[in-house]
Amino acid sequence: MANLINNLGGTFGFGENYLSRNDDSYSSYIDLSSIFENGINFFGETYTGLYVNNNGNVTFGYGLSNYTPTVIGGNFSNPIIAPFWADVDTRSTNWYDSDISDGYVTPSEGGTSQGTNLTWYDIDEVNKTFTVTWDDVGYFSRNTEKVNAFQLQLISTGNGNFDIVYRYEDINWTTGDASYGSNGLGGTVARAGFSAGDGLNYHEFYFSGDQNFMLNLDENQLTSSSESGVWKYSVNEGSVIGMGLENNDDTIIGTPSNDIMDGRSGNDILSGGLGDDTISGGEGDDILYGNEGNDSLIGGNGSNQLFGGDGIDSALYLGIRNTLDISSNDNGTFTVTSEDIEDILDSIELISFDDGDMSVDYAVEVRENQEEFARFYNALFQRLPDNEGLSYWVNDLIDTSLGGGGNTIQGAAQAFADSHEFQELYGNDVNNSEFINLLYQNILNRQADTGGYNYWLNEIGSTNDRGGMIVNFANSEEFINNTENEINQYLQEVPLDDYILI
Known part of the structure; x- marks a missing residue:
């Protein structure tokens, strides 16, 4: 769990700006030139501001009221950064929002959320950071028995470059009632990622849309941060470090830090650096190298080779545990097969599922x-x-x-x-x-x-x-x-x- 940043001023610590209680609304255009003096260079397009949308995302082209999430991919036309795109509803349960306090809820336990059931945003000119906070927000229609607390930060690193930070304190629901959900679950599940809106450049969490995965974002450590529940991407000269091109055969080399790499489609070669890296091959026949550190490798569909290297390395198979088969090979490697997957694991110690980890040796022993x-x-x-x-x-x-x-x-x-x-x-x-x-x-x-x-x-x-x-x-x-x-x-x-x- 990652505590929300809560020292931004205002009564509740999330700044002084918030969206009035609403369902599917968004802010007016927010000028961020005081933070990003050279603009925000997002995949080659430069923006000076954006819109905060109640439904768990920000967009650069226009405000977005869509409440049922779609795949964040090449068909997206409105540039978007979405930590948790779902049907957020901050209206109070008594139907009449005569006062801001009408919609307050009990804060999530163990964190710094405040129970306001509101979407806040803060412009920090000193630290060059724009922060959006969804503080213990409910879901459509006016449901607050389950609430989510999460945050998005855009941090200027100069010359139009910036970091994207997703921070998850507590996730308890994934779906609004109008998205075919029941009691906040099922139906069309929340999604997370970002898209340039140009049909070419986008990235979605590998298991975005998977209910178990999305419910555990606050506990997940598949990140470029050492803190559980924090996901960080660095955007440099318009490109996200460690993300390949669509339909290309990419070769990506990691940094000494904790990297997130996504080969997307194509037959890619991805090589981590010194840190604890998360490397996803995507579609195609990929070769993944963890190298030093405790790395998480996701082969994706295709025939892939996963080399863990030093450290305690994991091969991730979230959502497909019940179809997985594993066997040992004479050369000390392991073969993992499932529908559309055939991976060779070398120097991989763990297989990770939604509900825990299993050692590779143990998984083979189970199968035998x-x-x-x-x-x-x-x-x-x-x-x-x-x-x-x-x-x-x-x-x-x-x-x-x-x-x-x-x-x-x-x-x-x-x-x-x-x-x-x-x-x-x-x-x-x-x-x-x-x-x-x-x-x-x-x-x-x-x-x-x-x-x-x-x-x-x-x-x-x-x-x-x-x-x-x-x-x-x-x-x-x-x-x-x-x-x-x-x-x-x-x-x-x-x-x-x-x-x-x-």
């Missing part, structure tokens, strides 16, 4: 155990496991590998052999000879050959380990070859959900 237990079920019970049963056994096995009190693979197999379902299929009291013949018949679908039968009879006679024998039969080359297609198809439909996150 899922495959083994699917074979156990298929071998012993002539059926594939339900998700609940599979999740139980895999987590039990993982708990052991993490030093807990879970089971071993042999112990789990013995538990299968002791189960009521197994005894119904194989009988309650079978001797070793009968047990071996049943394994051949039920698992390998054939009669035991003499050599194999004698070998297993000798093995079980010396160890009395039926669980170990089940493991060997289920993992035999013969059974794997017989069931490979069926098991693989099943695993494609089994998510990584319900497994331990770190």
